[in-house]
Amino acid sequence: MRASLIPICLFLSAPAMAADPALLPPSVREMMEAAIANGSETEIATVAKIAKQTNPASADEIQRLVQSWKERTKATRDTVIREARFNELWTGRVEAGGFRSTGSTSELGISVNATATRAGLQWSHKLTASADYRRANGVTSRERYFAGYEPKYEFDPRGFAYGLAQFERDTSIGYDQRYTASVGVGYKLIVSKPVDLSVDIGPSVRHAKYLIGISETKAGVRGSMAAVWRATPTLTVKQSASGYAESGVYTLNALTGVETKVATRWSAALSYLVQYESETLLSTRDFNTLSRLTLSYDF
Numbered sequence: 001m002r003a004s005l006i007p008i009c010l011f012l013s014a015p016a017m018a019a020d021p022a023l024l025p026p027s028v029r030e031m032m033e034a035a036i037a038n039g040s041e042t043e044i045a046t047v048a049k050i051a052k053q054t055n056p057a058s059a060d061e062i063q064r065l066v067q068s069w070k071e072r073t074k075a076t077r078d079t080v081i082r083e084a085r086f087n088e089l090w091t092g093r094v095e096a097g098g099f100r101s102t103g104s105t106s107e108l109g110i111s112v113n114a115t116a117t118r119a120g121l122q123w124s125h126k127l128t129a130s131a132d133y134r135r136a137n138g139v140t141s142r143e144r145y146f147a148g149y150e151p152k153y154e155f156d157p158r159g160f161a162y163g164l165a166q167f168e169r170d171t172s173i174g175y176d177q178r179y180t181a182s183v184g185v186g187y188k189l190i191v192s193k194p195v196d197l198s199v200d201i202g203p204s205v206r207h208a209k210y211l212i213g214i215s216e217t218k219a220g221v222r223g224s225m226a227a228v229w230r231a232t233p234t235l236t237v238k239q240s241a242s243g244y245a246e247s248g249v250y251t252l253n254a255l256t257g258v259e260t261k262v263a264t265r266w267s268a269a270l271s272y273l274v275q276y277e278s279e280t281l282l283s284t285r286d287f288n289t290l291s292r293l294t295l296s297y298d299f
Contacts, residue, residue: 024058032062036069044069081120092116095269097294107136111292126150128166132290142290144170158188162200164222171211173277173286178208180244182222196228204244220246234261250278265298 024032028051035047048066052059081089098110113130127149134142148166155161164182169175184202204222209215224242231237241254257271273290 024061025055028055028058028062029065032065036065039073078121086118089120090116090118091299093296093298095294095296097292106138107134109134109142111290111294113294122154124152124154126152140171142172144168144172152186158191160186160188160200162186162202164204172288173275174210174212175208176211178206180204180206180222184222194230197225198227199223199225206244206246218246218249220244220249235259248278250276252276259296267296267298269294269296 031047032044032051035044038044044066048062051062055062093113093115095113096111098108100108110131110133114128116127118125128147130144130146132142132144134140146166146168148164150162150164152160152162162182162184164180166180168178168180170178182202182204184200186198186200188196188198190197201221201223203219205217205219207215207217222242222244225240227239229237236259238257238259239255241252243253244251252274253276254274255271257269259267259269261267269292271292271294273292275286275288275290277286
């Protein structure tokens with residue numbers, strides 16, 4: 001009787017043994033746990049890829065370790081963001097460049113730009129300020145100041161609503177002050193590690209005070225786009241543009257930049273700015289360009 005039960009027991013246990021997933025070798029598990037402990041997503045992805053190639057039978061277990069780390073990291077991040085005060089979790093960048101020449105000509109040029117960003121679970125906030133100043137032989141050829149605030153609400157992974165409030169002063173174009181307000185919706189057309197592309201559009205109102213003392217307020221439509229191409233881990237190409245269409249007035253700003261990392265927090269960038277203003281109360285069709293070579297610090 002006992003002899004007859006042995007084959008039956010082996011038969012019943014065989015499927016269960018065959019269904020057991022391949023165990024992850026201790027050395028591979030230690031390697032994965034070490035990468036996860038370092039917390040670098042790039043390192044974890046690299047180690048996981050190699051581990052799957054050398055241990056294909058344990059690929060599912062390796063993926064479970066990676067997915068578990070991602071879920072824990074996201075849960076921790078969401079908790080930190082949810083419990084943080086508004087004045088916390090801000091990141092920013094300061095960017096500066098300039099030149100000075102003496103001798104037959106005396107010339108001074110300064111370009112400064114600063115941004116601060118706070119990214120929440122759905123809300124994000126961005127503060128921007130910049131200044132461009134150029135003076136040659138006692139004559140100021142460029143004086144432009146800009147400050148802006150842009151809140152954004154993501155109502156799904158790609159769609160968002162935005163608000164915009166900004167101030168400008170640009171004596172080279174002819175206005176002493178210009179205030180802009182806009183709201184609208186946008187969409188992220190491309191979201192990936194190498195490339196991001198988003199567009200938005202909405203109504204706008206602009207109030208301008210010109211150097212000659214005349215003021216005007218006009219309603220119109222605003223649209224913008226922003227693209228980022230991370231060509232390599234240290235080289236990034238950026239393209240942004242915004243345009244305004246109002247009754248008899250059109251404005252276009254386009255900025256192209258190439259940025260390279262020189263240290264962990266330091267970057268060098270070469271950018272080219274194009275500004276176009278159609279006919280205004282002060283001048284007829286003004287087209288300006290500005291090239292910058294700057295050094296930036298992230299904090």
